Amino acid sequence: MYLWIQALHLISVVTWFAALFYLPRLFVYHALSEDQISRDRFKIMERKLYRGIMTPSMIAVLVFGFWLLYLNPGLMKSGWMHAKLTLVFLLIGYHHVCLAYMKKFERDANTKSHVFYRWFNEAPVVILIAVVCLAVVKPF
Template sequence: MLYLWIKALHIVSVVCWFAGLFYLPRLFVYHASSEDTASRERFCVMERKLYRGIMLPSMIASLVFGIWLIVLSPGWMSQGWLHAKLALVFLLIGYHHVCGAQLKRFARAENTRSHKFYRWFNEIPVLILIAVVILVVVKPF
Protein backbone atom coordinates (compact mmCIF):
# COMPACT_ATOMS: atom_id res chain seq x y z
CA MET A 1 0.00 0.00 0.00
CA LEU A 2 2.87 2.38 0.81
CA TYR A 3 4.30 1.76 -2.65
CA LEU A 4 1.05 2.90 -4.31
CA TRP A 5 0.94 6.10 -2.24
CA ILE A 6 4.54 6.92 -3.11
CA LYS A 7 3.88 6.16 -6.78
CA ALA A 8 0.81 8.44 -6.78
CA LEU A 9 2.77 11.26 -5.12
CA HIS A 10 5.61 10.77 -7.61
CA ILE A 11 3.20 11.06 -10.55
CA VAL A 12 1.53 14.18 -9.10
CA SER A 13 4.87 15.88 -8.48
CA VAL A 14 6.12 15.00 -11.98
CA VAL A 15 2.94 16.45 -13.51
CA CYS A 16 3.43 19.68 -11.54
CA TRP A 17 7.11 19.85 -12.51
CA PHE A 18 6.33 19.37 -16.19
CA ALA A 19 3.59 21.99 -16.04
CA GLY A 20 6.26 24.47 -14.98
CA LEU A 21 8.78 23.16 -17.51
CA PHE A 22 6.22 23.71 -20.27
CA TYR A 23 5.06 27.12 -19.07
CA LEU A 24 8.31 28.85 -18.09
CA PRO A 25 9.84 28.73 -21.60
CA ARG A 26 6.50 29.98 -22.95
CA LEU A 27 6.83 32.94 -20.60
CA PHE A 28 10.34 33.42 -22.00
CA VAL A 29 8.80 33.62 -25.50
CA TYR A 30 6.49 36.41 -24.38
CA HIS A 31 9.19 38.09 -22.31
CA ALA A 32 11.60 38.15 -25.26
CA SER A 33 8.84 39.71 -27.40
CA SER A 34 7.85 42.36 -24.84
CA GLU A 35 8.82 45.92 -25.58
CA ASP A 36 7.79 47.92 -22.51
CA THR A 37 9.33 48.02 -19.06
CA ALA A 38 6.10 47.20 -17.20
CA SER A 39 5.64 43.98 -19.20
CA ARG A 40 9.25 42.94 -18.68
CA GLU A 41 8.99 43.50 -14.94
CA ARG A 42 5.71 41.55 -14.80
CA PHE A 43 7.29 38.63 -16.67
CA CYS A 44 10.25 38.65 -14.27
CA VAL A 45 7.88 38.31 -11.32
CA MET A 46 5.82 35.58 -13.00
CA GLU A 47 8.93 33.63 -14.01
CA ARG A 48 10.49 33.85 -10.56
CA LYS A 49 7.31 32.75 -8.78
CA LEU A 50 6.79 29.85 -11.18
CA TYR A 51 10.38 28.68 -10.87
CA ARG A 52 10.74 29.01 -7.09
CA GLY A 53 7.17 28.32 -6.03
CA ILE A 54 6.17 25.45 -8.31
CA MET A 55 9.03 24.08 -10.38
CA LEU A 56 11.74 23.75 -7.73
CA PRO A 57 9.53 22.12 -5.05
CA SER A 58 7.99 19.82 -7.68
CA MET A 59 11.40 18.77 -8.97
CA ILE A 60 12.60 18.00 -5.45
CA ALA A 61 9.43 16.04 -4.66
CA SER A 62 9.72 14.12 -7.95
CA LEU A 63 13.28 13.14 -7.14
CA VAL A 64 12.52 12.19 -3.53
CA PHE A 65 9.52 10.05 -4.44
CA GLY A 66 11.32 8.53 -7.43
CA ILE A 67 14.31 7.53 -5.30
CA TRP A 68 11.92 6.16 -2.69
CA LEU A 69 10.25 4.00 -5.36
CA ILE A 70 13.62 2.62 -6.40
CA VAL A 71 14.46 1.84 -2.77
CA LEU A 72 11.14 -0.02 -2.45
CA SER A 73 11.80 -1.93 -5.71
CA PRO A 74 15.59 -2.47 -5.90
CA GLY A 75 15.20 -5.07 -8.66
CA TRP A 76 14.50 -2.24 -11.10
CA MET A 77 18.16 -1.24 -10.99
CA SER A 78 18.99 -4.27 -13.14
CA GLN A 79 16.56 -3.21 -15.90
CA GLY A 80 17.76 -1.16 -18.86
CA TRP A 81 14.63 0.95 -19.18
CA LEU A 82 15.26 2.44 -15.72
CA HIS A 83 18.83 3.37 -16.63
CA ALA A 84 17.57 5.11 -19.77
CA LYS A 85 14.85 6.88 -17.76
CA LEU A 86 17.35 8.06 -15.16
CA ALA A 87 19.61 9.41 -17.91
CA LEU A 88 16.65 11.41 -19.25
CA VAL A 89 15.82 12.62 -15.73
CA PHE A 90 19.39 13.94 -15.40
CA LEU A 91 18.96 15.75 -18.74
CA LEU A 92 15.68 17.19 -17.44
CA ILE A 93 17.36 18.40 -14.26
CA GLY A 94 19.95 20.10 -16.45
CA TYR A 95 17.19 21.70 -18.55
CA HIS A 96 15.53 22.88 -15.33
CA HIS A 97 18.74 24.59 -14.25
CA VAL A 98 19.28 26.13 -17.69
CA CYS A 99 15.79 27.62 -17.31
CA GLY A 100 16.83 29.00 -13.93
CA ALA A 101 19.96 30.56 -15.42
CA GLN A 102 17.91 32.09 -18.21
CA LEU A 103 15.44 33.46 -15.69
CA LYS A 104 18.34 35.26 -13.99
CA ARG A 105 19.52 36.66 -17.34
CA PHE A 106 16.06 38.08 -17.98
CA ALA A 107 16.00 39.57 -14.46
CA ARG A 108 19.31 41.33 -15.17
CA ALA A 109 18.02 42.45 -18.60
CA GLU A 110 20.79 40.45 -20.29
CA ASN A 111 18.74 38.23 -22.59
CA THR A 112 20.26 38.01 -26.06
CA ARG A 113 17.96 35.37 -27.55
CA SER A 114 14.86 35.88 -29.67
CA HIS A 115 11.35 34.61 -29.04
CA LYS A 116 11.93 32.10 -31.86
CA PHE A 117 14.77 30.49 -29.91
CA TYR A 118 12.47 30.02 -26.92
CA ARG A 119 9.74 28.51 -29.10
CA TRP A 120 12.19 25.73 -30.02
CA PHE A 121 13.66 25.57 -26.52
CA ASN A 122 10.12 24.94 -25.24
CA GLU A 123 9.94 21.64 -27.13
CA ILE A 124 12.79 19.91 -25.27
CA PRO A 125 10.74 18.80 -22.22
CA VAL A 126 8.00 17.49 -24.54
CA LEU A 127 10.48 15.15 -26.22
CA ILE A 128 11.87 14.01 -22.87
CA LEU A 129 8.36 13.41 -21.51
CA ILE A 130 7.41 11.26 -24.51
CA ALA A 131 10.55 9.17 -24.12
CA VAL A 132 10.14 8.73 -20.35
CA VAL A 133 6.49 7.70 -20.60
CA ILE A 134 7.31 5.15 -23.30
CA LEU A 135 10.18 3.76 -21.22
CA VAL A 136 8.07 3.45 -18.06
CA VAL A 137 4.94 2.02 -19.68
CA VAL A 138 6.40 -0.18 -22.45
CA LYS A 139 9.69 -1.12 -20.71
CA PRO A 140 11.28 -1.94 -24.09
CA PHE A 141 14.49 -3.30 -22.56
Protein backbone atom coordinates in the same frame (compact mmCIF):
# COMPACT_ATOMS: atom_id res chain seq x y z
CA MET B 1 2.29 2.30 0.77
CA TYR B 2 4.16 1.76 -2.52
CA LEU B 3 1.12 2.78 -4.59
CA TRP B 4 0.68 6.00 -2.56
CA ILE B 5 4.30 6.93 -3.14
CA GLN B 6 3.90 6.12 -6.82
CA ALA B 7 0.80 8.34 -6.99
CA LEU B 8 2.66 11.20 -5.29
CA HIS B 9 5.57 10.68 -7.70
CA LEU B 10 3.24 10.93 -10.70
CA ILE B 11 1.51 14.04 -9.32
CA SER B 12 4.93 15.62 -8.85
CA VAL B 13 5.93 14.69 -12.41
CA VAL B 14 2.78 16.33 -13.78
CA THR B 15 3.35 19.57 -11.85
CA TRP B 16 7.05 19.66 -12.76
CA PHE B 17 6.32 19.20 -16.44
CA ALA B 18 3.57 21.81 -16.35
CA ALA B 19 6.14 24.28 -15.07
CA LEU B 20 8.81 23.06 -17.52
CA PHE B 21 6.35 23.73 -20.34
CA TYR B 22 5.13 27.08 -19.03
CA LEU B 23 8.36 28.83 -18.01
CA PRO B 24 9.92 28.76 -21.51
CA ARG B 25 6.55 29.94 -22.87
CA LEU B 26 6.83 32.91 -20.52
CA PHE B 27 10.33 33.46 -21.93
CA VAL B 28 8.80 33.68 -25.42
CA TYR B 29 6.42 36.43 -24.33
CA HIS B 30 9.09 38.13 -22.23
CA ALA B 31 11.45 38.26 -25.21
CA LEU B 32 8.65 39.86 -27.25
CA SER B 33 7.73 42.45 -24.60
CA GLU B 34 8.57 46.00 -25.46
CA ASP B 35 7.67 48.01 -22.35
CA GLN B 36 9.20 47.95 -18.88
CA ILE B 37 5.90 47.26 -17.13
CA SER B 38 5.47 44.03 -19.13
CA ARG B 39 9.09 42.99 -18.59
CA ASP B 40 8.77 43.56 -14.83
CA ARG B 41 5.54 41.53 -14.74
CA PHE B 42 7.21 38.64 -16.57
CA LYS B 43 10.13 38.71 -14.14
CA ILE B 44 7.73 38.27 -11.22
CA MET B 45 5.77 35.52 -12.96
CA GLU B 46 8.93 33.63 -13.93
CA ARG B 47 10.45 33.88 -10.47
CA LYS B 48 7.27 32.72 -8.71
CA LEU B 49 6.82 29.82 -11.14
CA TYR B 50 10.44 28.70 -10.83
CA ARG B 51 10.75 29.01 -7.06
CA GLY B 52 7.18 28.24 -6.03
CA ILE B 53 6.21 25.38 -8.35
CA MET B 54 9.01 24.18 -10.61
CA THR B 55 11.79 23.60 -8.07
CA PRO B 56 9.59 22.11 -5.32
CA SER B 57 8.03 19.79 -7.93
CA MET B 58 11.46 18.66 -9.14
CA ILE B 59 12.52 17.95 -5.57
CA ALA B 60 9.32 15.97 -4.94
CA VAL B 61 9.86 13.96 -8.16
CA LEU B 62 13.35 13.04 -7.02
CA VAL B 63 12.37 12.24 -3.41
CA PHE B 64 9.42 10.05 -4.38
CA GLY B 65 11.30 8.48 -7.31
CA PHE B 66 14.29 7.49 -5.17
CA TRP B 67 11.91 6.28 -2.46
CA LEU B 68 10.27 3.99 -5.03
CA LEU B 69 13.69 2.69 -6.08
CA TYR B 70 14.59 2.10 -2.43
CA LEU B 71 11.40 0.06 -1.96
CA ASN B 72 11.91 -1.83 -5.21
CA PRO B 73 15.68 -2.00 -5.91
CA GLY B 74 15.13 -4.66 -8.58
CA LEU B 75 14.11 -1.85 -10.94
CA MET B 76 17.76 -0.85 -11.17
CA LYS B 77 18.47 -4.11 -13.02
CA SER B 78 16.32 -2.93 -15.95
CA GLY B 79 17.85 -1.13 -18.89
CA TRP B 80 14.74 0.99 -19.37
CA MET B 81 15.16 2.38 -15.85
CA HIS B 82 18.74 3.42 -16.58
CA ALA B 83 17.55 5.14 -19.76
CA LYS B 84 14.74 6.85 -17.84
CA LEU B 85 17.11 8.06 -15.12
CA THR B 86 19.44 9.43 -17.80
CA LEU B 87 16.54 11.44 -19.23
CA VAL B 88 15.62 12.65 -15.73
CA PHE B 89 19.23 13.79 -15.31
CA LEU B 90 18.93 15.72 -18.61
CA LEU B 91 15.68 17.29 -17.36
CA ILE B 92 17.44 18.45 -14.21
CA GLY B 93 20.01 20.10 -16.47
CA TYR B 94 17.23 21.72 -18.52
CA HIS B 95 15.66 22.93 -15.27
CA HIS B 96 18.91 24.67 -14.36
CA VAL B 97 19.35 26.12 -17.85
CA CYS B 98 15.91 27.67 -17.36
CA LEU B 99 17.26 29.28 -14.20
CA ALA B 100 20.21 30.72 -16.13
CA TYR B 101 17.87 32.21 -18.76
CA MET B 102 15.59 33.54 -16.03
CA LYS B 103 18.54 35.29 -14.38
CA LYS B 104 19.47 36.89 -17.71
CA PHE B 105 15.94 38.20 -18.04
CA GLU B 106 16.12 39.51 -14.45
CA ARG B 107 19.22 41.54 -15.40
CA ASP B 108 17.63 42.67 -18.69
CA ALA B 109 20.50 40.89 -20.40
CA ASN B 110 18.59 38.42 -22.59
CA THR B 111 20.13 38.07 -26.05
CA LYS B 112 17.92 35.25 -27.38
CA SER B 113 14.90 35.74 -29.63
CA HIS B 114 11.35 34.58 -29.04
CA VAL B 115 11.94 32.03 -31.82
CA PHE B 116 14.83 30.50 -29.86
CA TYR B 117 12.60 30.11 -26.80
CA ARG B 118 9.83 28.54 -28.90
CA TRP B 119 12.30 25.82 -29.94
CA PHE B 120 13.79 25.62 -26.46
CA ASN B 121 10.27 24.91 -25.19
CA GLU B 122 10.12 21.68 -27.22
CA ALA B 123 12.92 19.83 -25.40
CA PRO B 124 10.84 18.73 -22.39
CA VAL B 125 8.12 17.48 -24.75
CA VAL B 126 10.54 15.06 -26.39
CA ILE B 127 11.85 13.90 -23.00
CA LEU B 128 8.30 13.45 -21.64
CA ILE B 129 7.35 11.22 -24.57
CA ALA B 130 10.48 9.12 -24.12
CA VAL B 131 10.08 8.81 -20.33
CA VAL B 132 6.42 7.77 -20.56
CA CYS B 133 7.18 5.22 -23.27
CA LEU B 134 10.04 3.78 -21.23
CA ALA B 135 8.00 3.60 -18.02
CA VAL B 136 4.92 2.05 -19.64
CA VAL B 137 6.39 -0.20 -22.37
CA LYS B 138 9.62 -1.14 -20.55
CA PRO B 139 11.29 -2.08 -23.85
CA PHE B 140 14.54 -3.45 -22.38
